[in-house]
Amino acid sequence: MEIYKTNGDQNDQLVWRTEVVKNNLNPSWEPFRLSLHSLCSCDVRRPLKFLVYDYDSSGKHDFIGEFTSSFQEMQEGTANSEQEMQWDCINPKYRDKKKNYKSSGTVVLTQCTVEKVHTFLDYIMGGCQISFTVAIDFTASNGDPRSSQSLHCLSPRQPNHYLQALRAVGGICQDYDSDKRFPAFGFGARIPPNFEVSHDFAINFDPENPECEEISGVIASYRRCLPQIQLYGPTNVAPIINRVAGPAQREQSTGQATKYSVLLVLTDGVVSDMAETRAAIVRASRLPMSIIIVGVGNADFSDMRLLDGDDGTLRCPRGVPAARDIVQFVPFRDFKDTPPSALAKCVLAEVPRQVVEYYASQGISPGAPRPCTPATTPSPSP
Structure with a gap:
């Protein structure tokens, strides 16, 4: 699966490609971390496009389908630890040609959380x-x-x-x-x-x-x-x-x-x-x-x-x-x-x-910020 952030009229930008799960019609991808900046340029409402492929060793991967969402939608949809989100994976070519076509499969998101990264x-x-x-x-x-x-x-x-x-x-x-x-x-x-x-x-x-x-x-x-x-x-x-x-x-x-x-x-x-x-x-x-x-x-x-x-x-x-x-x-x-x-x-x-x-x-967060004085607070970088 590939994740793209949309850029309006410009080409969409690839931000993540999952690992390949071979010989499995119901793959489960490993959890991964992305910064909000790289994922959606810190705009949680920005549309994200997800493309799913069937891997082929020749490099000619078969396109299965796609769906769109946003980080805000994913986070809100999985806010409850027992709640999951799912999307129909749509292949436009099949949708336009097949009368009874509904989807090429379903993608399920089990968890989406925000982690504070301290500096x-x-x-x-x-x-x-x-x-x-x-x-x-x-x-x-x-x-x-x-x-x-x-x-x-x-x-x-x-x-x-x-x-x-x-x-x-x-x-x-x-x-x-x-x-x-x-x-x-x-x-x-x-x-x-x-x-x-x-x-x-x-x-x-x-x-x-x-x-x-x-x-x-x-x-x-x-x-x-x-x-x-x-x-x-x-x-x-x-x-x-x-x-x-x-x-x-x-x-x-x-x-x-x-x-x-x-x-x-x-x-x-x-x-x-x-x-x-x-x-x-x-x-x-x-x-x-x-x-x-x-x-x-x-x-x-x-x-x-x-x-x-x-x-x-x-x-x-x-x-x-x-x-x-x-x-x-x-x-x-x-x-x-x-x-x-x-x-x-x-x-x-x-x-x-x-x-x-x-x-x-170690899972240790910084203490509460203290008043800044030149004698005790060095610069974070030379």
């Missing part, structure tokens, strides 16, 4: 806070910070690659974060006092309060932290994902849209614990959480592109698929010579959709 701005205005956590790669593959070739080199002449990425990407994320306080962690370094390797240490060395005031505070903590640690390895990303997933899991248990976590990972490339990282992401895909990975330097970012999931659903080693795509990978080198707006668009391109997808999948 990212609805959730933000309803009090949902976006909470960013920063994680910085301090593995030895970044190079000795004392070398000018190191991605972590602290030179008085120009900011290193991580500082450039922190300022550019962090500045963008800061506009989304409600309280402008960022828990900031490092991974892959030996840290004082015992210089044991850690994959989720607070870069301000205060494990009880790892938050930094604004991105400028993250940068200040990074500068103080770097001379005190030893870059080491391996590049284990799963621990920091699991750390952020903890609060997200507690938030999930509230059943409300109050806080959505975003983990911002800055790394130079290859992941050592790929299996554990994939498993951690798959688990996090069921939580109010997203991950933005910023590739720093010129390394091979194949692992990061795999985690992004744009080429197919990410699965954990045991084959369990992610519930939704929550990872966005951005190679910082591609944006060094572009306007900030280009970087902002790429970094935050998927977060609004991911927020809406999560709460919609």
Whole structure:
């Protein structure tokens, strides 16, 4: 069956084609969703034309018949849950030639409902806070910070690659974060006092309060932290994902849209614990959480592109698929010579959709709109 919205004297516009049900004279089509805009351009009285065909593998489908209706008629006709609507399917050629022709069959509609689709701005205005956590790669593959070739080199002449990425990407994320306080962690370094390797240490060395005031505070903590640690390895990303997933899991248990976590990972490339990282992401895909990975330097970012999931659903080693795509990978080198707006668009391109997808999948509506103030309400898109 095909559904068309009428365009006056112009050609009718196809808006939906159902799946083919083969070898069945009484087919039942799967339920489907359409926006009111695509279905009838938000005019619920606009005539809709329904055409029914008998499928033929050669492509020469036999026309069975047609009928017209409107979204308003369908909705009102099925308003009662026990009520159905039906239409005679008329083939004009048979109607005009056959004296006793009544119809070529009947089409029955069992249900037609309107579902409110909330937007990212609805959730933000309803009090949902976006909470960013920063994680910085301090593995030895970044190079000795004392070398000018190191991605972590602290030179008085120009900011290193991580500082450039922190300022550019962090500045963008800061506009989304409600309280402008960022828990900031490092991974892959030996840290004082015992210089044991850690994959989720607070870069301000205060494990009880790892938050930094604004991105400028993250940068200040990074500068103080770097001379005190030893870059080491391996590049284990799963621990920091699991750390952020903890609060997200507690938030999930509230059943409300109050806080959505975003983990911002800055790394130079290859992941050592790929299996554990994939498993951690798959688990996090069921939580109010997203991950933005910023590739720093010129390394091979194949692992990061795999985690992004744009080429197919990410699965954990045991084959369990992610519930939704929550990872966005951005190679910082591609944006060094572009306007900030280009970087902002790429970094935050998927977060609004991911927020809406999560709460919609849980059946969680936004809270009541709150008064809008510049300090607490970010823009819905860069």
